[in-house]
Amino acid sequence: GAVVSQHPSRVICKSGTSVKIECRSLDFQATTMFWYRQFPKQSLMLMATSNEGSKATYEQGVEKDKFLINHASLTLSTLTVTSAHPEDSSFYICSASFRWGNTEAFFGQGTRLTVV
Amino acid sequence: SQELEQSPQSLIVQEGKNLTINCTSSKTLYGLYWYKQKYGEGLIFLMMLQKGGEEKSHEKITAKLDEKKQQSSLHITASQPSHAGIYLCGAYIIQGAQKLVFGQGTRLTINP
Numbered sequence: 001g002a003v004v005s006q007h008p009s010r011v012i013c014k015s016g017t018s019v020k021i022e023c024r025s026l027d028f029q030a031t032t033m034f035w036y037r038q039f040p041k042q043s044l045m046l047m048a049t050s051n052e053g054s055k056a057t058y059e060q061g062v063e064k065d066k067f068l069i070n071h072a073s074l075t076l077s078t079l080t081v082t083s084a085h086p087e088d089s090s091f092y093i094c095s096a097s098f099r100w101g102n103t104e105a106f107f108g109q110g111t112r113l114t115v116v
Numbered sequence: 117s118q119e120l121e122q123s124p125q126s127l128i129v130q131e132g133k134n135l136t137i138n139c140t141s142s143k144t145l146y147g148l149y150w151y152k153q154k155y156g157e158g159l160i161f162l163m164m165l166q167k168g169g170e171e172k173s174h175e176k177i178t179a180k181l182d183e184k185k186q187q188s189s190l191h192i193t194a195s196q197p198s199h200a201g202i203y204l205c206g207a208y209i210i211q212g213a214q215k216l217v218f219g220q221g222t223r224l225t226i227n228p
Contacts, residue, residue, distance in 0.1 A: 043221040109158040
């Protein structure tokens with residue numbers, strides 16, 4: 001099946017710094033990528049939807065200036081957590097698809113972010 | 117996600133017993149997915165349902181999507197310890213934009 005690679009898998013950063021998480025579709029062109037955040041013992045919360053070449057659509061309550069999403073190509077989307085704070089510590093996971101609604105959504109391995 | 121209501125949120129069953137997890141929406145679901153996850157790890161794809169009335173099975177797991185495409189169930193027969201984990205239903209919906217959203221998840225524990 002299709003592969004989505006997410007990097008890094010774990011990152012620890014100091015409070016106030018920025019962290020970039022990459023999500024790559026390795027063997028298909030992902031027209032749409034989704035970014036999720038998962039709190040302990042909770043489900044995946046959709047943060048934003050990104051379509052190649054256009055601005056990301058953020059869910060209500062998600063700060064677009066804090067969570068910068070770029071989908072510059074059909075194989076790469078990035079999530080940058082700017083000026084990270086301890087409350088941003090979480091598990092972030094991306095999903096990519098090449099055909100909305102009609103095919104399996106492929107997920108990255110996730111990134112565990114810890115802000116100290 | 118409030119778009120998808122998943123129940124129960126927690127389930128403890130004895131090994132060998134059958135169990136069912138439900139996923140309901142007030143909206144039409146364009147593609148319904150079932151995944152399994154261990155928290156902090158990636159998602160394991162189980163099944164995808166698209167057509168109303170569709171049913172799929174893999175080993176001891178069966179998933180169904182109702183005719184209206186608003187409700188799905190995941191049924192595990194003769195549960196085993198390997199079935200333990202978090203089960204997530206996800207679906208494409210149209211809410212302004214096209215979105216892939218998830219239910220709250222069901223934490224399944226299998227007791228020996």
